[in-house]
Amino acid sequence: MSLSGWAPWLIDQTEPDAEAFTTYTRQFSVLLPAGRRRPREISEWLAWLPSRQALRACPLCIATSMPPYPYQLLWLLSLTLSCPAHGCLLEPRAKAASYFSDWERKPPTPRPVSVTALAMDSRTWQAMTTGSVDLPRRQVHAGIWFRLIRTIIDELGATLSECRTTAGRLIKCFWKEAGYPQRLGPRSWQPHEGYPLDVQLRTLEVTATAIHLLERKVLIGQGTDAALFLPDDATSGEQAGQ
Ligand SMILES: [Zn+2]
Structure with a gap:
């Protein structure tokens, strides 16, 4: 298994491309309204590949x-x-x-994972092994799943200028519901892959909580593709993602 073998599902391409980050993370919108996050050019970025070794x-x-x-x-x-x-x-x-x-x-003692994180990781495993993921309303291609969760991660880390007023309060609510009253993390923005491992894991935990809350309509995403996470019995007519 190599990362290059997973293009174009998991990553768009293996060659560095300054536009890759914007292409990957701005195609969908879930928590924040579409167009709220500004485009970013990042050289040497590959989706999901940590910039510091994190085995x-x-x-x-x-x-x-x-x-x-x-x-x-x-x-x-x-x-x-x-x-x-x-x-x-x-x-x-x-x-x-x-x-x-x-x-x-000296084997480490296994630590149990939360129900919400296990649900998200099980879908990711389903995507890697079957090529598709079951969302509440329909099945989506693995490539869509990876981009949807990378989108939510990016939205949870949106800067204050990208999510003022109602949207900003919504983002804070997701962090608070996951057990983080303050949105913690480094002061300067980086892509998810650039943060220390503990920050990455915390953000993944909040992402799993966000998906759980969206699917139970506890909080409603403002993005175009939030409808993909609504329960199947919800009122139809929302714009679903591609
Ligand atoms: Zn195992």
């Missing part, structure tokens, strides 16, 4: 397999929190993804 692995996948250990692309990307097969969080690692003698001597 993680599933302790139960390692404990229940024999060397050579499975190499999971998802463990290396800023895309999931957990292993859907075992329902536990991925654990950070300092060593290479294929070298686990430290865990053989």
Whole structure:
């Protein structure tokens, strides 16, 4: 498995392109109204690929397999929190993804993942393995799923100038419902992939909560494609994504 093998589903292309970020993250809008976030040119950006090495692995996948250990692309990307097969969080690692003698001597204790994060990660696993994802109203192509969650991540990290007034209050509500009364993080904006691992994981956690809240109509997204997350019995007629 390599990242290049996942173009154009997971990433648009493997060659650096300053327009890639805007193309990937502005096609859809979920939490914020369409057009609210400004275009950004970022050189060397690839969706989901952390700019600093952020290795993680599933302790139960390692404990229940024999060397050579499975190499999971998802463990290396800023895309999931957990292993859907075992329902536990991925654990950070300092060593290479294929070298686990430290865990053989002293395996980490698996930590359970939240229901909301497991639901999001299970859909991502479904996208990687089947090429499509079941949303409340319809099935979407894997490429749409990856761009939808990357869009929500970007909206949750929108700058104050991009989400004033009602939209800004809505974004704060999603963070608060996920257990973060203050939207924490570095002062200067970066793409998700550029933040430290703890910030990336926290944002993924809030993204999973946001999807959970949208699907139960606890909070309503203002974006064109928010209707994709409404329950199937909701009033039809909203504009769904492509
Ligand atoms: Zn596992």
